[in-house]
Amino acid sequence: MPEFEKALAEKDFVVTVELDPPRGVDLKPLQELAAALGSRIDAVVLSANRAAKARMNPLLAAQALAQQGSEVILTLTCRDYNRLALASDLLAAKAAGVNNLLLVSGDHVTLGDQPEAKPVYDLDSTQALQMAVQMAQGRDMAGQEMEPVSFFLGAAAAPRANPLAPQVFRLHKKTEAGASFFITQPLSDLEQLKNFVQQIKSLETKVIAGVEAASPEDLEAAANLCREIKASKLAAGVHLSAPDHQDSLTALLDKCGL
Amino acid sequence: MIVAERKPFDELVDSIKDFRRVLIVGCGTCVAVCLAGGEKEAGLLAAEFDIAAQIADRDQSFAVACVERQCDREFLDELNAKVPHYDALLSLACGAGIQFLAEKFPDKPVLAGVNTTFIGVNEDVGLWAEKCRACRNCVLTMTGGICPVALCPKGLLNGPCGGMTDGRCETDPERECAWVAIYQRLEHLGRLDNIRPIAPPRAYGRAGLPGRQVHAAYERRYRANA
Numbered sequence: 048m049p050e051f052e053k054a055l056a057e058k059d060f061v062v063t064v065e066l067d068p069p070r071g072v073d074l075k076p077l078q079e080l081a082a083a084l085g086s087r088i089d090a091v092v093l094s095a096n097r098a099a100k101a102r103m104n105p106l107l108a109a110q111a112l113a114q115q116g117s118e119v120i121l122t123l124t125c126r127d128y129n130r131l132a133l134a135s136d137l138l139a140a141k142a143a144g145v146n147n148l149l150l151v152s153g154d155h156v157t158l159g160d161q162p163e164a165k166p167v168y169d170l171d172s173t174q175a176l177q178m179a180v181q182m183a184q185g186r187d188m189a190g191q192e193m194e195p196v197s198f199f200l201g202a203a204a205a206p207r208a209n210p211l212a213p214q215v216f217r218l219h220k221k222t223e224a225g226a227s228f229f230i231t232q233p234l235s236d237l238e239q240l241k242n243f244v245q246q247i248k249s250l251e252t253k254v255i256a257g258v259e260a261a262s263p264e265d266l267e268a269a270a271n272l273c274r275e276i277k278a279s280k281l282a283a284g285v286h287l288s289a290p291d292h293q294d295s296l297t298a299l300l301d302k303c304g305l
Numbered sequence: 306m307i308v309a310e311r312k313p314f315d316e317l318v319d320s321i322k323d324f325r326r327v328l329i330v331g332c333g334t335c336v337a338v339c340l341a342g343g344e345k346e347a348g349l350l351a352a353e354f355d356i357a358a359q360i361a362d363r364d365q366s367f368a369v370a371c372v373e374r375q376c377d378r379e380f381l382d383e384l385n386a387k388v389p390h391y392d393a394l395l396s397l398a399c400g401a402g403i404q405f406l407a408e409k410f411p412d413k414p415v416l417a418g419v420n421t422t423f424i425g426v427n428e429d430v431g432l433w434a435e436k437c438r439a440c441r442n443c444v445l446t447m448t449g450g451i452c453p454v455a456l457c458p459k460g461l462l463n464g465p466c467g468g469m470t471d472g473r474c475e476t477d478p479e480r481e482c483a484w485v486a487i488y489q490r491l492e493h494l495g496r497l498d499n500i501r502p503i504a505p506p507r508a509y510g511r512a513g514l515p516g517r518q519v520h521a522a523y524e525r526r527y528r529a530n531a
Contacts, residue, residue, distance in 0.1 A: 188506065
């Protein structure tokens, strides 16, 4: 059982953080940050060209972090990969020591730094989850035999969606497809989480609530929300992000008391 | 219908710069309806070209011909007598018509006068909207008559993505989220069960290949010729 799956099953409250691979070739700062976060967190979620901006392939970063003992959740996006490339990355991820995946459709390329790129979306995230499950059973999407490769599977959820019902509908499908946990988009307040959890209460999928410090000035507010979430027992954990200032994450953990 | 828009004038002027006598070939069907390449637009373009050539002191002449449909051989035959008198043909038909014209007249340079934009509908006067991607595997029965392949920029088949905001698409706040529309329509019709099963991935293998379709009644004819 992957460490993260165990943590999610056994702990009252897990902590994941989102880390971006470098927009360059030096992995050292990322490795140092992951080492500094150490056992204060249960897993590092490595993003994949977050916000449709090109960065180093997270697979390589995942391998580096896995080698130094970090528990990694690797994000794979349907925006950048067709089913052939996704299958290929699943195999590579396993070989790199990754045991957890976050399968997402991915922000559209028009929002990113190369808006004229061809968006792939050969599969959607639900279908990608199905593919991962099939590969765990030793078959590719076309039904051909291959060496089984299994992961603890997660998906993204959007509690802020308005209307929420179509999103909830989709989360049922993601669960059916094989998602064992949801990492939510950043929440604005506890009310959102309350409402969301109420709407998906028939699902067994664990919810890890997203908390983002958009800028270094937002650490305090993010920490407050994090503490509220923990106290509310509404979620299985928090997913902390500090996009473009991820070095602040250790300070955020301090403030959260985690 | 197929919707197109005229290419920018400067691009068109550049594309005809090597030719002295240019025949502008309009098409009387889809591109005429969307005011991009019918007889009127062809005549207007010829007049604009004339003025531009005069200003630039270029020795060029332009004429106009319009056929009912450039995607049909029998209509293209009407051009047989005219075409030899010109150095190039500028087609205002959709991409299909332009290619058929080129195929019909292998000795003449054929230039594109419009950008073919989409298969769509006439929403209002002078306003067209895309509705179909011709994906060869219609999901509209499942999705309540609203196409996620054409209307969701990600072509998702299992519901809205996390980028939807207040019912709008993450790529454009002016655009309605196709999946919210699908969900609400099916809910209204009491048919949400349509989209409850996980939709399988689309079959793209054939979709990437040039299409060819034979009507059942003509199968023998084309098999005999193959």
